Amino acid sequence: MKLDSIRRDYKRASLTKKDLITDPTEFFSKWMHEALSAGLRDATSMALSTVGEDGFPQSRIVLLKDFNSDGFTFFTNYQSEKGRAISLNPKISLHFFWPELERQVRISGIAEKTPVQASEQYFHSRPLDSQIAAAVSAQSSEVPSRDYLEEKFSNLKNQLKGNDPERPEHWGGYLVRPVKFEFWQGRENRLHDRMVYEKQADNWIIKRLAP
Ligand SMILES: Cc1cc2nc3c(=O)[nH]c(=O)nc-3n(C[C@H](O)[C@H](O)[C@H](O)COP(=O)(O)O)c2cc1C
Numbered sequence: 001m002k003l004d005s006i007r008r009d010y011k012r013a014s015l016t017k018k019d020l021i022t023d024p025t026e027f028f029s030k031w032m033h034e035a036l037s038a039g040l041r042d043a044t045s046m047a048l049s050t051v052g053e054d055g056f057p058q059s060r061i062v063l064l065k066d067f068n069s070d071g072f073t074f075f076t077n078y079q080s081e082k083g084r085a086i087s088l089n090p091k092i093s094l095h096f097f098w099p100e101l102e103r104q105v106r107i108s109g110i111a112e113k114t115p116v117q118a119s120e121q122y123f124h125s126r127p128l129d130s131q132i133a134a135a136v137s138a139q140s141s142e143v144p145s146r147d148y149l150e151e152k153f154s155n156l157k158n159q160l161k162g163n164d165p166e167r168p169e170h171w172g173g174y175l176v177r178p179v180k181f182e183f184w185q186g187r188e189n190r191l192h193d194r195m196v197y198e199k200q201a202d203n204w205i206i207k208r209l210a211p
Helices: 024-037 081-088 116-125 128-136 146-160
Strands: 045-051 057-063 072-077 091-098 103-113 171-185 193-200 203-209
Touching (some): 024 091, 057 072, 057 081, 072 116, 116 128
Antiparallel strands (some): 045 091, 072 171, 103 171
16 A cells, blocks of 8 residues: 555645634634535544653544533543543643644543533434433443343343433533634645634633744
């Protein structure tokens, strides 16, 4: 397999200070809106990186479910590997890549659990089978087989007779309060545009970085 000749030029757009908005979340909202309007699949998927007890960073994809001036919300199992890492070190990174728009966004922030009510509400808004799957899956722990999981799933499904399962206490949301954003727009000849917002006191300082 020959990979070293695979490359493409990025020519779609540019990003200058003039394009930015004082509030980075508002600027993120503009880019997310453009990603959704362009019909990108999985535009809300993001790589969540955490640093675990062993000091190794780990990334995995999760779905962004909400964002506002407080921060960015995703849902998961608090006892999963990511949940354990966050409880030891709540400093995390979120990373969006929208290849069709030649854009990436990196956000560093501090994760905290969302209020129980928000977890409860979101859990029960999911399709019934997804709720059942979340209830029977001890995410990130070893399981003996696929059959074991399917049996747990169908046992609970039969037991519930169409009703919602209870939300496991260890299933819920995290709100990530951002401290830094980087907006990256691919440009010609690899001279990409990189604009960074860093939070200092209550202000956002904007810088351009070399590509
Ligand atoms: C497109 C996509 C969306 C996903 N969304 C979520 C999600 O919102 N929450 C979640 O816990 N896992 C989600 N996953 C699964 C995670 O990537 C990961 O496998 C799982 O959370 C276990 O991660 P951990 O062992 O590092 O904790 C998603 C995976 C993909 C590919």
